[in-house]
Amino acid sequence: MKNIFVIFIALLSLASCNKTSNIENKPVIEITGIDENLRPGDDFFRYVNAKWYDTVSIPSTQAGVGAYRFMNYPQRIKLKSILDSVSSHEYQEGSIEQIVGDFYASGMDTITIEKRGYDPIKGILNNVEDIKNKSEIMRFVAEAMKMNNNSFMGLYVGPDDKNSAMNMAHAYQTGIGLPDRDYYFKTDAATLEIQNAYKEYLASLLQLIGTDKDVAVKQANLVYDLEKQMAKSHKTRVERRDIKANYNKMAVANLNTDQPFIEWSQFLGYLNTQTDSINVAQPAYYETLNTILNSVPLKDWKVYLKAKTLTNYANYLSTPFVDASFKFTKVLSGQAIQKSRGEKMASAVDGYLGEALGQLYVKAYFPESAKARMLDLVNNVQKAYAARIDKLEWMSDSTKQKAQEKLFAISKKIGYPDVWKDYSKVHIDRDQYFENVLSASENLFQTNLDKLGKPVDKEEWFTTPSTVTAYNNPSANEIVFPAGILQPPYFNNDADDALNYGGIGMVIGHEFTHTFDDQGAQFDKDGNVNNWWTDSDYKEFKGRIQQVIDLYDTFTVLDTLHINGAMTVGENTADMAGIAVAYDAFKMTPQGQDTTKLGGFTPDQRFFLSVAKIWRVKMKDEYLRLWINNNPHSPPIWRVNGPLMNTTPFYEAFDVQPDEAMFLKEEDRITIW
Structure with missing residues (x-):
């Protein structure tokens, strides 16, 4: 029923995008660190991030520092704080506090672990x-x-x-x-x-x-x-x-x-x-x-x-085994020294008992008001996406209708699950870390195996609430934003719309686009691999996807090492369209329709500056090489410069000129969605 009148509903609801939170009485969040000696159109990533990049030090226990996945380092410190607290008190047997606290304590008991060898x-x-x-x-x-x-x-x-x-x-x-x-x-x-x-x-x-x-x-x-x-x-x-x-x-x-x-x-x-x-x-x-x-x-x-x-x-196991493992990890990632025992154990608890620990994390760090504003942002980006689909010149009306149906069938998960995973079968002994790992592992495996031949649980989550990430699950036609990513620089409940749409809005647009990237486009609105395209439209789509591959193949990252355009095409497509649709959604807000400067920058400029800040990352060369060879995402610099080279409003916001390195002729700029 909900898909019958989606196009009509989308058109009616565009006006509601103007009802986003206003920024009156909110403190202006200053954007600092801009390198005025650089031209924005030569290298926007460095224009925004160079002062930070050239002065920040990568912690010796990490392979990189900054936003994105490296925000999980401070996240683990937050988790460690929770675990230090619950592990030092007694709780009712079987409670989430007892399970995570005793698991953590068993892993922190290095004296026993060393004795056991x-x-x-x-x-x-x-x-x-x-x-x-x-x-x-x-x-x-x-x-x-x-x-x-x-x-x-x-x-x-x-x-x-x-x-x-x-x-x-x-x-x-x-x-x-x-x-x-x-x-x-x-x-x-x-x-x-x-x-x-x-x-x-x-x-x-x-x-x-x-x-x-x-x-x-x-x-x-x-x-x-x-x-x-x-x-x-x-x-x-x-x-x-x-x-x-x-x-x-x-x-x-x-x-x-x-x-x-x-x-x-x-x-x-x-x-x-x-x-x-x-x-x-x-x-x-x-x-x-x-x-x-x-x-x-x-x-x-x-x-x-x-x-x-x-x-x-x-x-x-004991230290000699851990040291041998780290010696290999060091060659792979460039990480100088091992993480602290507490950080390692916070990761272990999150990995094996993630939704138990997640309940404690959400209670401590995630306000419900953030969830409500985030839902507004998601809905507004979705409406902007619908409008973009309607305007596509290369797609026929019949395929547009199918795309709209799929778009409005997407489920949205924000913050944390409505129903938490059950860990009652996990046996935790405060004195036996290794056996605790086996029990938690067996529970994870058996829980997965028990699904065989049964209906899919569409409420299940595949990341923990504290993790700084977001994902699109094409078989469920859903997008997921855990509580971990709903914090600066991605999302700030006190920030103006320009920063939030350029930050988490870009991520929202990115995840929506995975529904329509080279892989997601092969799934229908119900999550089945099923062709919903006309032959001519799909041929046109594949041609535009190839343009993305060809462009990113030209980007050099380290020495002579290039991005693999074919391996990263899904993420690059999502980055390009994600920025475009987030910008469109932003332009529907009062601030987006205004030109009043905040902190010395126009609303449009603040939007694009926010895009660059959310990928503010510095990493070891070894880790960057590992990334290029294995990660389907482009390195952070090209998650900024690559899409913006193809974003005409960026050119207008920063007066990008033909002699600047990022400049592409308008006819050469790639648009898919």
Whole structure:
């Protein structure tokens, strides 16, 4: 019913965008740090952020500093404060305070952890040693999977892309220890250093459990070579963006026949579940796995499984194991020294008991007034998006109608879940950190597995309330903004509209656009992979997407390292349209229609200055290299300059001239949505 008159409703409701909060009696938030020696049109990121960037120091325990994901560092300090408090008091057994407090306390009890050494995993390592045949390998892998000890099988339960109302089993490529398959095949100096550091890491862990050094080195090379065999069959990150190619629903009976050494039915039985079909997202991986399960000797598989057990659990053991893990992390990220124990434990509690801790975070740090204003912003950006769709010259009326229906079918989640996850099955012992991790891991795994064959719970969240992030879930056609991101520089309940629309408004527009990016555009309003385009419109859309790929391929980030336009195209598209639609929504507000300066800047200028401030980030070169190779988002500088090069109102706000580096001719500026 709600979609029948969406276009009519959208047109009627545009006027309501003028009813956003006014800024009278609010303090003017000054924008400082602008480098007046730089021209905005040469490098807007540096124009806004250079003074900060050139003087700020990256904390030695971090790989970067600033906004975006690096805001999770101060978030963990807030969480630590909560945990320090609740862990120092007694609470009723089973209460969220008792669960998170005792989990935290067990991880802070380093005296006990040091005394135990690697005793907690000796039983698991003995189980590996007791494996007598190839079939028993699969039993071990299944049992280990329940406890967060993942090796060469990747399995989870989630919506069926062709029937988004129901959950099904999905198998995905896995088995490797480096961040991506390409790390096994590149030969540049930086990658070779990472390869060698990884082998040294494996050898160090094996030595810590008593393996002779020379033997440990040989075993580390064996594990690396086995992973490289698996990596050869992995799809690249760009290939994995193809939604339809990653949907391969297969009958388990056929998998049993075609891949007998994986023993699919038995493997599912070991997990105490069964299903008649699985979506095998990357079939080539499992074909390769089936072959090498047969060809690789049993003794080699035992070494591999021991190594996987050690790498999975190293950070939950005594200091020598944690130090070995960090030595490898340091090469990957450039982080100078380890995080404090309290920060590590805040992350661990958030990861394993996130919605229990989230309840305490929301109570302490998230005002309900922020949720109400945020909903206004989301609704106004949505209305602006509808107006933009109506004005598209390249899209036919029939596809516009489908796009509008999809737009207004989007669910909006803000702040925190209405129904919190249940942790009653997690057993927490204040004196046994490792066992607490296993219990929490088993709960997470079993909770996911229990969804198999059941209707999708559209109320479920896939991030914790305290995390500084936002996401679009295409199978549920929803956008999600946890409480963590609803703070400066993204959102300030006391700020004027220009700052909020340039900040969180841009993020809102970004998440809406994921509904219509190269991947999201393949899902219909109900979250099913289903074509709702005319052939000619989709061809035009793909052509414009290619323009984004081609542009971002030209951006150099580090030395000669370029952005991978094809890998980042979804995020780049969302950035470009996100700014455009947020600006349109801002222009519907009283401030957006005014020209009165605040703090020396016009409303339009404040909007774009806010866009640049929300991506104010500085990171180590090692981490930047890791980012470029693995992250689907462009680095922060290009999340500012790339979209603004294609945003005509930015040119007008800062009088960008043809001789400035960011200038593109108007006919060359890319517009998709």
